[in-house]
Amino acid sequence: DAGVIQSPRHEVTEMGQEVTLRCKPISGHDYLFWYRQTMMRGLELLIYFNNNVPIDDSGMPEDRFSAKMPNASFSTLKIQPSEPRDSAVYFCASRNTGELFFGEGSRLTVL
């Protein structure tokens, strides 16, 4: 398996623009997680899904953030409108019953 695949790897956008980050989990994994990593706050769990259903979104910072998982092989994290403080590396991760596997991340810069 190719592992967890995220796109884009890098995104630079201007404040106010919509940003969509994408994730393809490892086939057969029924849990999918979105994390955000910043120097100040470290790794924070934003939301996670089980069998495509959102289970806990208490980490989503505000209504500008939304996440969907329309099927077992695809998830999106959307920020609309984006703000400079959203600049971070966003990681997607997936697991079944064992190890949590992370993607390589999407580095977002909001100017």
Place this chain on the structure above:
Amino acid sequence: GENVEQHPSTLSVQEGDSAVIKCTYSDSASNYFPWYKQELGKGPQLIIDIRSNVGEKKDQRIAVTLNKTAKHFSLHITETQPEDSAVYFCAASKGSFQKLVFGTGTRLLVSP
């Protein structure tokens, strides 16, 4: 909720020395404690984990110890090598291990 503290934030050692990274957690119900290694430009990768019914676990040069009474756990790396240089994160969770709470990370630098 759970809070995980990690020390030190940076650690520099000479090749061949041992390195120890320590974490404390706040929720006594936590029962799963993984350690992740993150190399530059990559996502975190699990290197070892321990569950609360075990006090110590080893995997070659890496070991993890857990003290449930004191609510702390540590990562030990022996005979360090330059390729061990990375950021290491501890984490804790409880129940079905879904919500991992991460420490703030330790940047380990191993000098040849």
